[in-house]
Amino acid sequence: xxxxxxxxxPDETPSPNRERERELSILAALDDILAGRETGASVGADADxxxxxxxxxxxxxxxxxxxxxxxxxxxxxxPASTPPARIGRxxxxxxxxRGGFAVVYAATDPTTGRRxxxxxxxxxxxxxxxxxxxxxxxxxLCARLEHPAIVPLIEVGIERDQPxxxxxxxxxxxLAGWLERHPGPLPGGMAAGIVARLAGxxxxxxxxxxxxxxxxxxxxxxVPATPHPPLLVExxxxxxxxxxxxxxxxxxxxxxxxxxxxxxxxxDFTRPGTLLxxxxxxxxxxxxxxxxxxGPATDIHALGLVLDRLLTGRSRHAGERPSEAFxxxxxxxxxxxxxxxxxxxxxxxxxxxxxxxxxxxxxxASAAALAARLDAVAAP
Numbered sequence: 349x350x351x352x353x354x355x356x357x358p359d360e361t362p363s364p365n366r367e368r369e370r371e372l373s374i375l376a377a378l379d380d381i382l383a384g385r386e387t388g389a390s391v392g393a394d395a396d397x398x399x400x401x402x403x404x405x406x407x408x409x410x411x412x413x414x415x416x417x418x419x420x421x422x423x424x425x426x427p428a429s430t431p432p433a434r435i436g437r438x439x440x441x442x443x444x445x446r447g448g449f450a451v452v453y454a455a456t457d458p459t460t461g462r463r464x465x466x467x468x469x470x471x472x473x474x475x476x477x478x479x480x481x482x483x484x485x486x487x488x489l490c491a492r493l494e495h496p497a498i499v500p501l502i503e504v505g506i507e508r509d510q511p512x513x514x515x516x517x518x519x520x521x522x523l524a525g526w527l528e529r530h531p532g533p534l535p536g537g538m539a540a541g542i543v544a545r546l547a548g549x550x551x552x553x554x555x556x557x558x559x560x561x562x563x564x565x566x567x568x569x570x571v572p573a574t575p576h577p578p579l580l581v582e583x584x585x586x587x588x589x590x591x592x593x594x595x596x597x598x599x600x601x602x603x604x605x606x607x608x609x610x611x612x613x614x615x616d617f618t619r620p621g622t623l624l625x626x627x628x629x630x631x632x633x634x635x636x637x638x639x640x641x642x643g644p645a646t647d648i649h650a651l652g653l654v655l656d657r658l659l660t661g662r663s664r665h666a667g668e669r670p671s672e673a674f675x676x677x678x679x680x681x682x683x684x685x686x687x688x689x690x691x692x693x694x695x696x697x698x699x700x701x702x703x704x705x706x707x708x709x710x711x712x713a714s715a716a717a718l719a720a721r722l723d724a725v726a727a728p
Contacts, residue, residue, distance in 0.1 A: 431468075435512050436505055437457060444465065449469060449473035449476075455517075464502055464516065465516065469483055486513065489601075493553060493558065497591075497594060498594050520590045524566040524568075532661035539696075540723075540725040541579050542592055546563070546654065548719045550648075550651065554715055558600055558603070561601060562600075562626060563650035567595055628663060629654075631708070632678065634646060635674055647715065648715060651703060652704045656704065685697075688700075
């Protein structure tokens with residue numbers, strides 16, 4: 349007679365070692381997704397599902413390690429990658445910028461001599477169908493926009509299975525780079541004029557049902573101001589300064605389809621709850637949907653943060669760790685007159701406070717209304 353429980357069937361009770369191996373394999377798959385690798389066992393896996401199957405302490409450790417790695421990467425930027433010699437008819441030059449899944453190079457059209465910017469997916473991003481579709485959607489959104497303060501799209505295509513976007517080359521680089529060299533603060537009228545110009549661009553996008561969702565100084569680009577008076581004065585620039593254009597609609601979204609072909613542009617290619625944008629420049633509703641919907645007021649909040657940066661000479665939330673940023677966004681401190689920088693017109697300070705209101709409904713009613721108010725302040 350066999351002891352109780354002894355059978356010819358295999359013992360399906362996981363041993364502690366086997367259970368730990370299973371948890372570690374799940375953690376490895378989750379790490380692949382967070383790193384954007386999505387290969388092997390992690391392909392098609394759902395990050396939320398995997399996170400629910402690991403011990404909370406293990407998950408916190410993984411997230412802490414990834415946060416430290418991100419800080420290390422920020423402190424030691426990646427070396428510039430080697431570009432292809434040509435894309436289509438364009439001769440590719442030096443790398444001039446990179447983001448989470450794309451790289452931007454200067455390039456030249458040999459038939460006209462025109463210099464352009466060419467945006468390519470990073471090699472590891474080519475393996476992700478979602479990132480390819482997001483890249484293609486950016487081109488679809490940009491093709492709908494034609495405004496003097498939006499970086500214009502020139503051409504899109506695919507070369508040797510590499511999708512590309514070609515746009516105007518903004519010779520002055522980004523506003524973020526300029527502010528690193530000239531921390532400020534800027535005079536109130538100059539700051540108001542810059543943000544008024546950007547608000548006009550945002551209004552144009554909103555009228556075409558497009559949200560930007562990632563307006564930061566890094567996505568504002570400088571172009572020669574001639575023949576117009578410069579918005580950003582700099583003696584070394586042609587014409588004595590720069591104009592500004594809004595670019596990088598990589599996190600943009602169409603919020604209302606006008607035709608059946610528009611349905612693809614409505615998609616986010618992200619799971620519910622995914623956080624999009626740069627935490628330092630986010631609005632509260634981008635972290636907590638209970639505060640309100642992500643919509644036109646979200647872009648207005650970002651314009652308020654850019655205005656605040658120009659008026660104060662510092663980024664309002666610079667140096668925050670991601671966890672600090674998310675706590676602040678869920679429970680932001682009200683912007684009061686105590687925070688007002690000195691020497692700025694009362695009307696401009698009131699605009700700044702309203703743009704930074706916690707609730708979307710308390711911000712300016714539209715980007716057009718914001719532009720009009722800023723133009724009035726900026727007028728000599």
